[in-house]
Amino acid sequence: MADVPADYGKGSGMDTAIVLFTRDLRVHDNPALAAACQLARRVVPLFVRDRAVRAGDPRQAFLAGALADLRGSLRERGGDLVVREGDPVAETLRLAREVGAEGVAVARDVSRFAQRRYDRLAEACGAHRIALKGFDSVTVVAPFALRPAGGDHYKVFSPYWRRWRELPHRAVLPAPSKVELPAGVAVGRLPGGADRAPVPGGERAARERMRRWDGSDYVEGHDDLAGDRTSRLSPYLHFGCLSPVELIGKAGVPEEFVRQVCWRDFYAQVCAAFPQIVDTxxxxxxxxxxxxxxxxxxxxxxxxxxxxxxxxxxxxxxxxxxxxxxxxxxxxxxxxxxxxxxxxxxxxxxxxxxxxxxxxxxxxxxxxxxxxxxxxxxxxxxxxxxxxxxxxxxxxxxxxxxxxx
Ligand SMILES: Cc1cc2nc3c(=O)[nH]c(=O)nc-3n(C[C@H](O)[C@H](O)[C@H](O)COP(=O)(O)OP(=O)(O)OC[C@H]3O[C@@H](n4cnc5c(N)ncnc54)[C@H](O)[C@@H]3O)c2cc1C
Structure with a gap:
């Protein structure tokens, strides 16, 4: 089961916890969801549509599909996805008061926007005596887990890759079998437009694509423009419909592919350390x-x-x-x-x-x-x-x- 940190829920279990989904839109190998289900009797999965996030149309449409799929998976387990609109911090706190949540679990993320959101959430949870735990599940290796001598992050890929590939990976977590939502919570409406996505969003489509993609000709084919022989898993990885740990643990995945996924971790740790990367x-x-x-x-x-x-x-x-x-x-x-x-x-x-x-x-x-x-x-x-x-x-x-x- 999830490697639950000792400070989360003080080890004694809680009655109600919120899982704030951001771009970890899956039930398999989702450490925040797994930990909340392990510790709390009732779990409220929440997604807050934040108007401050200005994603382009293809991503909005993909997100709509991914949220519908996530709601379906949570309903199959007896739960639901609560959808609210507004500031994620204010909405999480509002919902926590409504359901009496003692804890909030969330995936930590690296952009300037996400880092600020986490800091604001930590402050608000602290002020209301709600336990907050961030999980480093967006990447295979957490940003700052690897540090070169004299620095907080790697600036060059090759030495990062050499150390990254030697690290053991955490165990892949199963999807929770049951999610119990408190009675009477208004679940809210999903955004529309999923049918306009260039590829179907969501964990089901991600897992199906991962299952079908064997990577056997990736080494010689990944630069073949006409052959189009890469995995095309990038939107699923971006929205967390697929766990990168589970993906690279798949049998038969070539090292060249794992190396590409390591580039993703590399840039995540660069961005975590230098969130001004977008303009500076x-x-x-x-x-x-x-x-x-x-x-x-x-x-x-x-x-x-x-x-x-x-x-x-x-x-x-x-x-x-x-x-x-x-x-x-x-x-x-x-x-x-x-x-x-x-x-x-x-x-x-x-x-x-x-x-x-x-x-x-x-x-x-x-x-x-x-x-x-x-x-x-x-x-x-x-x-x-x-x-x-x-x-x-x-x-x-x-x-x-x-x-x-
Ligand atoms: C100018 C430029 C902009 C890019 N913008 C993005 C972006 O916004 N989002 C994005 O996911 N990738 C971006 N990439 C990286 C890369 O082009 C895509 O990840 C890749 O084309 C996605 O296709 P795939 O899933 O079939 O890749 P595969 O070759 O199948 O690789 C598997 C996964 O490895 C990761 N990956 C592969 N190459 C890179 C790389 N160079 N850097 C970081 N991660 C990598 C991706 O998550 C990808 O899905 C950009 C590259 C360039 C040169």
Missing amino acids: PYRPGAHDEWRGSDADFDRWAAGETGVPLVDAGMRQLAAQGWMHNRARLVTASYLTKDLGVDWRRGAAHFMAALVDGDVANNYGNWQWVAGTGNDTRPYRKFNPHRQAERYDPSGGYRQRWLDRV
């Missing part, structure tokens, strides 16, 4: 002056630069709310290093359009490409023509997306 160069003294024009940016965003691989990538993004990693590298490099447009504009465009848009991964990767971030070779540039010859030799990827105009 990570590397001190990095070149951060940009000459590109609005017209350059607009042509890039519309997939009309005249450079086939760049335009194909941008059109895939517009059509699917997703883009192959190789194309993300090439389009981001072209915007920043060929057109000289500020990486913040490109990153914001991606965030609005991606179904897997993720603060740590998106801004971390954009800064890496722009040369202001964690790349140890900040002046490298991806030549889009050579990249096309190498990763789209048949032209199949370019043809697929450029023919769509």
Whole structure:
């Protein structure tokens, strides 16, 4: 069962606990949910729709599906998902008073917004004598669990990866068999629009995709643009419909894939330590002056630069709310290093359009490409023509997306 910290519920059990879901929208291997179910007689799963979170349309639609799926799974276990709208801290406290909750369990997260939310929640819970426990379940390895000598986080991926891969993983937790909701709680309405998502949101779809994806040709296929042979699990990982610990523990998953999931942990610990990553160069003294024009940016965003691989990538993004990693590298490099447009504009465009848009991964990767971030070779540039010859030799990827105009 869950590795329940001694200070949570003071070890003696509680009558009622709230599980505040944020982007851990699953019942399997969910440490916050498992701990609450283990300790409390009654559990109130809560999701607060916060208008301050401005996710793009694909993510809003995916989220709607994921919440509906989560409510279904909780109902199958005798519980429900309570949905409220407003400030998550105020709504959690309001609900805690309503149901007499003694504890709140929540997944900790790394963005500036999430860190502030957690701090505010901790303060409010403290003031009302409610036990709050944050669980580091968004990543495989908690941010700050690995520290280099003389620093609080790793700035370079390779040494991080070397230490990360040696760590034992925590045990995967089963889904709770029963969730008992207190009587009389108004459960609230789910957001609509799930049918507009580019891929179905939710844990069921995530598990089905994980089950079908065996990764057997990932090593040679992950850069094959036309073959589209990556897992496409990124939106499910972003919304926590799938546990990264469970995913990499799956039998037969190649090390190259595990390494990619480690990049996700890497950027999470960078963002946890440097939440200004969204607007401030990570590397001190990095070149951060940009000459590109609005017209350059607009042509890039519309997939009309005249450079086939760049335009194909941008059109895939517009059509699917997703883009192959190789194309993300090439389009981001072209915007920043060929057109000289500020990486913040490109990153914001991606965030609005991606179904897997993720603060740590998106801004971390954009800064890496722009040369202001964690790349140890900040002046490298991806030549889009050579990249096309190498990763789209048949032209199949370019043809697929450029023919769509
Ligand atoms: C400019 C740019 C912006 C990006 N923005 C995002 C973003 O907003 N959200 C996002 O999840 N990924 C982002 N990535 C990383 C990567 O492109 C996607 O994670 C990947 O394409 C998702 O497809 P997949 O699930 O099929 O990947 P797979 O190749 O199947 O990889 C499995 C998982 O590993 C993780 N992963 C893979 N590559 C990376 C990477 N470079 N950095 C961090 N994690 C990685 C993802 O969670 C991914 O789902 C970005 C990359 C670049 C270059």
